[in-house]
Amino acid sequence: MTTYQLRHASPAKTRADAVVVGLVKEGADAALAPGGEDVAKAYGRKLRPLLATLGATGKAGEVLKVPTSGTLGSPLLVLVGLGAPGADGPSAAAVRKAAGVAARAVTNAASVALALPAGTPELVRAATEGFALGGYTYTAYKKASKDRPEPPGTVTVLSPAGRKQEVVAAFELAQVVARATATTRDWVNVPPGDLTPPAFADAVVAAVAEATKGRRGPKVSVTVHDEKKLAELGCGGILGVGAGSSAPSRLVELRYAPRGAKTHLALVGKGITFDSGGLTIKPAASMKEMKSDMAGAAAVVQATLAIAELGLPLKVSTFVPMAENMVSGSATRPGDVLTQYGGTTVEVLNTDAEGRLVLADALVRATEVKPDVVLDVATLTGHMVIALGDKVGGVMGTEAVVDLVLRAAESAGELHWPMPIPAEMDERIHSSKVADLLQHDWVRWGGGLFAGAFLREFTDGLPWAHLDIAGPAFHSGGASGHVLPGGTGFAVPTLVDAARALAEDGWPAA
Incomplete structure (x- = not known):
């Protein structure tokens, strides 16, 4: 277990086992970034030739290790590249990535001391989150090994503003967000046979119990609706998607209602624990990452618990529909009509477009508690990945709520992009000849926008935004900055920052 601390101290004098300093590009050369001034003074005239000998460039992702031989208090100097700085110095995004490296x-x-640029709350948060998430590992299914790297016992973030209240608050926030993001990664990385809907629901209940234990723990309640209760409620979308699986569906609902809360946020997250595509079966190669189809559910649960841990004066109601989309004789067929919670009928033409069906039930449940704002998060469409790539999430919905999400994403260090819901999509979703709505129409163009229009039908006109995280929720490449292979925890920081904005400014914003 790593302990983090914030100090106003010199990196040249720290006795930590390793001290980390940033490198920036200066033309063809590299130089120490802000935060490393005392290290530069300690090396004096020897620094420039040392960097030249090492071949230092300062480019992002670069890492160099230098034994200090007594020049510094620490025996090891670690230099990490930040790239070319902007007019105001290295950005928070660059610091977050460098800290992860x-x-x-x-x-x-x-023990490690971080002497990266950390003169502002934003930079302190970036350094802390970046290091915590860059060192993430998932070893639950690996044998214990003496060769396995151990995380540091103590990480000290060095900041010239380390005594300021706003910097301390950012440092504490970073640790809460990083823990929530890491647990989201854990859940996404669990093999799908071990995280069926009942098992996932149990994991959420256990997480709530852990987060709320003790006299000072926040008050978060959790309710689990099993398949019998879902049938009583009429949640035809959740039951229809899970009809082909031997693991029954679930709907998990969380409530956080602190005293003094004046704004109410509803969160909805897609929890498809494995997606085979159903009878509209996916190609085999497309299934290998489908354990991540519950990343939206994991994100909203962990964001809720982070909001509660931070003690934000904001009421939060969270709805997590869970189902496993499998193939069997009882599976929903293309051409079937499902009745969603609330009575809307939907013609299903593509059983691999199942996420919108479970979200529809949960969205209607969310509208019934009369929130001020609704945010849903889902690994919803491959169309969004084609449009935006695998590092950027798409956001669509009510303009003011989309703006809220984009501002939160910027402060949280995540990449989201606004997407439209054109009027023609409304015509397409209402084109069924046998039901109120059409779930999918097999038109190649604008499928992600069609899905957004479909979800909007279940929001009762409330201020709402849909976050499609199909691309960035799971990373299949090598380690990059603070992002590791597997589940990324994407959207958790953005949701927390959106909640912080609502708690401070209310809705509509003052």
Whole structure:
């Protein structure tokens, strides 16, 4: 278990096992970034030739290790690249990525001091989150090994503004967000046979119990609706998607209602624990990452618990529909009509477009508690990945809520992009000849926008935004910055920052 601390101290004098300093590009050369001034003074005239000998460039992702031989208080200097700085110096995004690289470079160091640019709350948050998430590992299914790298016992973030209240608050926020993001990654990385809807629901209940234990724990309640209760409620979407699986569906609902809360946020997250495509079966190669189809559900649950841990004066109601989309004789067929919670009928033409069906039930449940704002998060469409790539999430919905999400994403260090819901999509979703709505129409163009229009039908006109995280929720490449292969925890930081804005400014914003 790593302990984090914030200090106003010199990196040249720290006794940590390793001290991390940033490198920036200066033309063809590299130089130490802000935060490393005392290290530069300690090396004096030897620094420039040392960097030249090392071949330092300062480019993002670069990492160099230098034994200090007594020049510094620490025996090891770790230099990490930040790229070319902007007019105001290195950005928070650059610091977050560099801190993540540093975390993987200091394995088996018992103590680490981070002397990256950290003169503002934003930079302190970036350094702390980046290091915590860059050192993430998922080893639940691996044998214990003495060769496995151990995380540092203590990480000290060095900041010249370390005594300021707003900097301390950012440091504390970063740790809460990083823990929530890491747990989201854990859940996404669990093999799908071990995280069926009942098992996932149990994991959420256990997480709530852990988060609320003790006299000072926040008050978060959790309710689990099993398949019998879902039938009584008439949640035809959740039951229809899970009809082909031997693991029954679930709907999990969380409530956080602190005293003094004046704004009410509803969160909805898609929890498809595995997506085979159903009878509209996916190609085999497209199934290998489908354990991640519950990333939206994991994100909203962990964001809710983070909001509660932070003690934000904001009421939060969270709805998590869980189902496994499998193939069997009882599976929903293309051409079937499902009756969603609330009575709307939907003609199903593509059983691999199942996420919108479970979200529809949960969205109607969310509208019934009369929230001020509704946010739903889902690995919803491959169309959004084609449009935006695998690093950017799409956001659509009510203009003011989309703006809220985009501002939160910017402060949280995540990439989201606004997408439209054109009027023609309304015509397409109402084109069924046998039901109120058409779930899918097999038109190649604008499928992600069609899905957004479909979801909007279940929001009762409330201020709402849909976050499609199909691309960035799961990383299939190598480690990059603070992002590791597997589940990324994407959307958790954005949801927390959106909640912080609502708690401070209310809705509509003052």
